[in-house]
Amino acid sequence: MIFDYLDGGAGAEMCLAENRRALDSIKLVPRFLSDGILPTENSTEVFGENYSIPLGVSPVGLAGFIWPGAELTIAKLAGELGIPFILSMVGTASMEEVFGAAGARAWLQVYPTRDETILTDVIQRAKRIGYKVLVVTIDSPVSAQRQRDIRNGFRNPFVLSPRAIWEFAVRPRWLAEMARKGVPQCAVFEPYLPRNARTPFECIAFAEAQVKNAACTLEDLKRIRKLWSGILVVKGVLSENDAEIALAAGVEGLVVSNHGGRQLEAAPASVDMFLQLADRFGPHCTMMLDSGIRSGLDVVRALAIGAQLCFSGRAFYYAAGAGGYKKIRLAIQLLTEEYKRSFGQLGCPPKEAWLRKS
Numbered sequence: 485m486i487f488d489y490l491d492g493g494a495g496a497e498m499c500l501a502e503n504r505r506a507l508d509s510i511k512l513v514p515r516f517l518s519d520g521i522l523p524t525e526n527s528t529e530v531f532g533e534n535y536s537i538p539l540g541v542s543p544v545g546l547a548g549f550i551w552p553g554a555e556l557t558i559a560k561l562a563g564e565l566g567i568p569f570i571l572s573m574v575g576t577a578s579m580e581e582v583f584g585a586a587g588a589r590a591w592l593q594v595y596p597t598r599d600e601t602i603l604t605d606v607i608q609r610a611k612r613i614g615y616k617v618l619v620v621t622i623d624s625p626v627s628a629q630r631q632r633d634i635r636n637g638f639r640n641p642f643v644l645s646p647r648a649i650w651e652f653a654v655r656p657r658w659l660a661e662m663a664r665k666g667v668p669q670c671a672v673f674e675p676y677l678p679r680n681a682r683t684p685f686e687c688i689a690f691a692e693a694q695v696k697n698a699a700c701t702l703e704d705l706k707r708i709r710k711l712w713s714g715i716l717v718v719k720g721v722l723s724e725n726d727a728e729i730a731l732a733a734g735v736e737g738l739v740v741s742n743h744g745g746r747q748l749e750a751a752p753a754s755v756d757m758f759l760q761l762a763d764r765f766g767p768h769c770t771m772m773l774d775s776g777i778r779s780g781l782d783v784v785r786a787l788a789i790g791a792q793l794c795f796s797g798r799a800f801y802y803a804a805g806a807g808g809y810k811k812i813r814l815a816i817q818l819l820t821e822e823y824k825r826s827f828g829q830l831g832c833p834p835k836e837a838w839l840r841k842s
């Protein structure tokens with residue numbers, strides 16, 4: 485059930501498959517006899533911060549169900565190993581804890597909220613805590629229909645069915661951690677909960693109601709821009725129109741993303757849209773990519789088509805679900821090694837190796 489929550493996509497999961505197809509279609513031609521580039525030379529600076537590899541952790545909501553304490557564990561490792569970590573507004577760790585764990589490597593993702601004062605307060609808190617990068621996700625004005633979650637009964641209010649009891653019972657380590665840490669809830673929203681929202685599930689319902697049916701317009705972005713003097717990024721851009729509006733509002737970065745194939749099933753692969761947007765918008769802002777990135781080779785592919793930074797949600801949270809700290813550390817190490825190996829095999833910068841299709 486929880487694996488399906490993480491792994492699944494919208495509808496018949498066509499967009500999920502598209503993301504992989506588009507990434508796999510990026511071919512790289514090495515140049516062995518050129519100057520040669522050592523894989524140790526490839527740390528990246530983005531928004532004034534140095535990262536060990538150009539790959540970060542996408543925001544994932546309700547991550548505490550994947551593994552209790554998952555976000556905080558990943559955030560600590562991100563801080564230690566030098567990669568960006570984005571906390572979801574509907575995540576299960578608090579803004580303060582995550583910043584304490586990852587420091588300047590921690591970014592915060594927000595959605596527009598139905599009650600504007602909540603978003604305003606979250607932004608002001610983020611500023612006080614010390615966050616430097618705020619990411620506004622625009623691609624989820626309404627919930628998607630995720631068939632696996634419907635089949636599995638993974639919904640709020642959660643009903644402990646015989647099947648759910650069985651699934652939890654056969655995962656004793658997860659269950660023991662859950663018992664130790666308690667049922668996760670949307671920590672960012674805790675200060676705004678109405679008096680009658682006492683249980684974690686009521687808290688989650690409150691947070692979900694706040695972020696759904698709350699569209700994001702140019703006016704909203706302008707309002708956020710006024711409130712936030714740090715780096716502002718818009719995530720979920722797939723069209724020139726949205727990129728133009730985001731830049732008109734004064735953002736510094738765009739994440740081309742289809743939410744990992746979890747929102748609009750008919751959406752194109754984010755790689756395909758990145759190819760259409762990169763040349764035009766790259767000179768004006770930091771262009772980033774997510775949706776489908778699973779390996780160090782994919783990171784090199786993203787750089788080849790012009791991304792300055794890319795992100796993955798599932799690559800890190802699969803590891804979290806496999807057993808917490810040790811598995812996450814191993815995943816980051818493997819991704820780093822793969823990235824450096826793939827980069828080293830090119831013998832030239834990724835952009836020069838990219839086999840463009842005419």
Ligand SMILES: Cc1cc2nc3c(=O)[nH]c(=O)nc-3n(C[C@H](O)[C@H](O)[C@H](O)COP(=O)(O)O)c2cc1C
Pocket residue numbers: 489490491542543544545546572573574575593621719741742743744745746774775776777795796797798799
């Ligand atoms: C379980 C799950 C929850 C997610 N929750 C959020 C969220 O709260 N906010 C957000 O901006 N994106 C969310 N996303 C989308 C990710 O930030 C990211 O765009 C996506 O995971 C990238 O695709 P990948 O998982 O294939 O790497 C979520 C993704 C998953 C898999």
